[in-house]
Amino acid sequence: LTGQLQQAQKLESVGLLVSGIAHDFNNMLGGILGYSGRGLARISTSHPLYHNLAHIHEIATRAAKMTQQLLAFSRRQVLEPSDVDLNKVTKNLIEFLGKILADHVDIVFVPDPELKMVHVDYAQIEQVLMNLCINAHDAMAEGGCLTISTRNIGYEESLRISHGEIQPDNYILLSVQDTGVGMDEQTRSRIFEPFFTTKEVGKGTGLGLSMVHGIIGQHNGYITVESEIGKGTTFNIYLPSVEQNRTVPLSSSYPFDESEQ
């Protein structure tokens, strides 16, 4: 028992140390990102230093992603949910990504104009989307297309995805699809494990998708992955819509809603 206690204490102090360092680095990176972003917005793309600046900005973005993952990992975050329009979150993020991702990746957004609101923690969902997009970008070193789409999903699909748990018509789907290298089954089965990465040292922490998985779970959502080597990968995220969260769960004696078609 003493051994276990010591181990727990050690882990706790490592966590504190990591979060302390990550916190300071995050602030410094904020400065680098802010200044390089402002610089990029002011100089023309033909300026001889434009690409250097863009490179600084991209590397700082990666470093910020890592420190944020370390921060999120070393302390459990409390959710601060509000009603959020995922089309808006996606649009803002795409604008940002358009500036930092390499030119060889096309970004396409296919929003559902009737998309229902979701009750989520804005910063955390943004983090989820950001992680998925950066992974997609990494998977398309040779170029390709990143497609993000949103959709209200229907009854049949809800039931299929949730194995019967989802109530009809009350979920939305957020898809992030790439035409990148894809994954084999062995990789696919491990991607949500903390610290699992196939990237070289310094490029990946292996924490991105385990965080994504944790955040979606905390929001009572679901995540599925389809991938094929050489073809690409699709992450599907299902989140309860606002109506779903506010609805009193159906009593078990009424397994089928009368309004069901």
Ligand code: ADP
């Ligand atoms: P990291 O990006 O730091 O490696 P993640 O947890 O985000 O950590 O991803 C874990 C692994 O999952 C990656 O190293 C990669 O092998 C695989 N992966 C994630 N997204 C994709 C994708 N869109 N296409 C191909 N492989 C992917």
